[in-house]
């Protein structure tokens with residue numbers, strides 16, 4: 434472990450300039466950094482300025498407008514997958530409210546959602562969500578490509594490219610707690626996605642558990658900062674090399690927090706590349722289905738155990 438990984442701060446990786454050009458030496462260095470961060474912490478802060486200040490401001494403006502809609506409208510956001518539609522007023526997490534947009538990187542996906550919320554239309558919302566999701570899904574693809582390349586299994590990437598991935602954009606609003614309310618915004622959990630990319634307004638609250646059990650707060654709010662986090666599916670794909678960290682949201686101040694999570698879910702059967710299996714790393718997971726893992730974990734949300742993925746497809 435190097436000294437950088439001992440400080441209680443998440444590692445930062447720049448996704449700008451030459452770092453984004455495959456073949457350049459800074460690309461290889463970045464691939465290594467990304468893989469190491471995901472192995473040690475399960476996440477890192479990506480500085481990604483393709484989402485510029487204007488888009489950042491626009492998107493949080495749109496979220497405010499979205500959550501200000503009447504509850505009767507918001508509950509129209511339903512999904513076959515539990516917790517992918519409108520969630521709110523849960524007794525255990527009263528500060529929390531979220532909505533899910535499927536295929537948000539396509540105009541069709543954002544239009545379907547927009548029509549439900551604003552039957553008379555809302556082009557600005559639709560376009561803002563779609564532009565944001567396109568850019569962030571490109572970051573998701575780049576991160577995955579970098580990790581695959583770093584492990585020398587780039588040939589497996591075609592099973593994880595944009596056509597093999599479905600995306601869900603989850604918008605969340607956390608109220609600030611009143612005097613008598615608990616400060617927990619979202620209880621500790623691991624994501625069941627392949628990758629989750631989180632972005633927030635200027636209100637902190639996300640905490641990630643390190644391997645030694647310490648909670649590390651994400652304390653940055655640059656418009657270009659994103660937290661890239663590995664989910665249980667990525668951990669299993671890597672034969673347990675990549676860490677899928679527990680994380681939670683704690684609301685300490687008096688401001689409303691908005692966050693956006695882009696969750697990637699592989700559409701096919703996930704298999705561990707044979708290059709990642711050897712004597713020191715015996716095969717730990719059977720081939721599995723990412724959505725199946727998600728449905729399994731949500732079958733009883735209150736007993737979501739840390740070993741859920743092992744129960745689902747472990748050897």
Ligand SMILES: O=C(O)CCC(=O)C(=O)O
Pocket residue numbers: 603605619624631633639680681682692693694
């Ligand atoms: O709001 C955040 O920053 C985290 C949200 C989260 O962990 C989740 O929705 O799974």
Ligand SMILES: [Fe+2]
Pocket residue numbers: 622623624629680
């Ligand atoms: Fe999460």
